[in-house]
Amino acid sequence: MQMYLYGPSPIARAVDTAFRIYQLILLVRILCSWFPVDRRSKWYWYLYRATEPVLAPFRQYLPPSGGVDFSPILAFIVLQILQEIVLRIVV
Numbered sequence: 001m002q003m004y005l006y007g008p009s010p011i012a013r014a015v016d017t018a019f020r021i022y023q024l025i026l027l028v029r030i031l032c033s034w035f036p037v038d039r040r041s042k043w044y045w046y047l048y049r050a051t052e053p054v055l056a057p058f059r060q061y062l063p064p065s066g067g068v069d070f071s072p073i074l075a076f077i078v079l080q081i082l083q084e085i086v087l088r089i090v091v
Helices: 010-034 040-061 071-090
Strands: none
Touching: 010 040, 010 071, 040 071
């Protein structure tokens, strides 16, 4: 969402920034699934712990099919909708 729609509200900016950072973390997790990464490394463990609580419920409704996990796409969509709702409440 474009921040100019919400004006200079520091709370709205903080909420928007938090959602964007989490979406970036989720994107890094997705990219790690495409490339060989040491999944035992500490940074990946933190990445996993930060994203798995959001992705796991979506996998229950949309299990991986043919080796492709569509749950991150659904998570991105839901996070975007949630971001819009929260920002409209905050502003």
